[in-house]
Amino acid sequence: MQPDVSADLAELETTLSTVERVLDIDELARRIDELEHQAADPELWNDQDNAQKVTSELSYAQATLRRARDLRSRLDDVPVLYELADEEEGDAAAAAREDADSERASLRSDIEAMEVRTLLSGEYDPREALVNIRSGAGGVDAADFAEMLMRMYVRWAEKHGHKVEVYDTSYAEEAGIKSATFAVKDPYMYGTLSVEQGTHRLVRISPFDNQGRRQTSFAEVEVLPVVETTDSIEIPENDVRVDVYRSSGPGGQSVNTTDSAVRLTHIPTGIVVTCQNEKSQLQNKVAAMKVLQAKLLERKRQEEKAAMDELGAGGNASWGNQMRSYVLHPYQMVKDLRTEYEVNNPQTVLDGELDGFIEAGIRWRMRSDED
Structure with a gap:
């Protein structure tokens, strides 16, 4: 040898x-x-x-x-x-x-x-992950991009055998989604996916522009740790307003005939969460409460550590704040702007091949923490 x-x-x-x-x-x-x-x-x-x-x-x-x-x-x-x-x-x-x-x-x-x-040693790293995706600047292209990102993360989870539970999907009128909330339910999913939070940027020839012009659009990814009973996030009943309505699908169409969808508003903070993907109002309320607790846990952590972006993305989905670019035109490349990791085949990334980006992100975060 x-x-x-x-x-x-x-x-x-x-x-x-x-x-x-x-x-x-x-x-x-x-x-x-x-x-x-x-x-x-x-x-x-x-x-x-x-x-x-x-x-x-x-x-x-x-x-x-x-x-x-x-x-x-x-x-x-x-x-x-x-x-x-x-x-x-x-x-x-x-x-x-x-x-x-x-x-x-x-x-x-x-x-x-x-x-x-073995680098996932943070306090909340062993938790399951709660992922929020929101369309940002870019109109219908941004809504379409938000849906592409949701599909990307669901595909990644499926490839690795991780269970995904969708809590809420708010569809845009023309195409794509305004927002989506889903959980990836396996240990260490928060530690793994937390490096994905931030603003994602897409550059392509818009399929929605009849003149075939290039469009830049943005979407925001937020990753939170799922709350456990030991977190002591107690929410007084009087602090939450509960609204119910009928679940809707693409194009605003009603997908059931009962008021099963639930919207929770946390009055002291103004945080609003919705859940419409379960069949019963009770199930949706329980799922929405989990999301609300996760958001309040994030807020609590931010206040305690005075680190506004430690758990949540917390930014605006627009120019100057992006962490990853997906370029489909005039060339083909996906590049993480923090780690410099890049792939010249965007379609494989959008089909869920994310491991390289995630691994590079975890190593980058570890070096940043050491500095």
């Missing part, structure tokens, strides 16, 4: 060992055993919220342990691949070495992605 290969494998060994130490593989296995016992208890589902929390944590822990063990097994196998290549001759040796190099490169990428997970 050549010296450069040996040095690279030694570096991968160091990185993976650090990942295993931070994850505490033995403790992770013990926690999985504990969660499996809880999940096997027939009375667990008497408390639906706790049951979902237990099963979600169990699924995530099992996947994490399985991934770490798989990386260790693959790293142990790579030297064998090079030994087998050395035993071959001619074209067979070249092909075997190419396969070994390919696996080593793939393994490096996967270990580095796993390493990013």
Whole structure:
């Protein structure tokens, strides 16, 4: 095995060992055993919220342990691949070495992605994520872009097996959405997706302009941690005004015949949240209250730490405040303006290929915190 290969494998060994130490593989296995016992208890589902929390944590822990063990097994196998290549001759040796190099490169990428997970050590990072998307400047193009972003995040979640629960979608009149609120329901989703918050900018030939002119539009992404009972966010009943109305779909059409949609207004702060995607008024009220609690938690954190943008995006979706650009014309590129990470195939990004941007964002945030 050549010296450069040996040095690279030694570096991968160091990185993976650090990942295993931070994850505490033995403790992770013990926690999985504990969660499996809880999940096997027939009375667990008497408390639906706790049951979902237990099963979600169990699924995530099992996947994490399985991934770490798989990386260790693959790293142990790579030297064998090079030994087998050395035993071959001619074209067979070249092909075997190419396969070994390919696996080593793939393994490096996967270990580095796993390493990013160990950087999620913030107080709220282990929480599920609540994502709000709002159209900004740009008219109908902005509404269409907001819907494109929602699809992008839902596709990303689906690719990774994360459950998405949509709480509210407010459709624009001509096309797209004015806003949407949804939860990504797995551990560490807040820590993972929080680097996506900010203003996103789209440049393209507008499909809504009959003269085929280039249009710049904006949408705002806000990511909040889902509130848990330990957060002590109590909302007096008199502080909330409850309005009910009929759910609506694209173009303003009514999607049911009962007043099941719920709008909550927090009177002291003026915060308004809506939920219309559940079938019953009670379910919508519960979901809307979760969103309101998350927003009040954000406000509480901002006041306590005097950091106005620590949890929420908090900006205006317009020029001068963007964190990522999606350019479809006159060239093809998606670029994060904080990390400089870029991809020259916007369609794959809009189809949910976000891992590179997320990993770069988490590393950027870690460096910013250290500074």
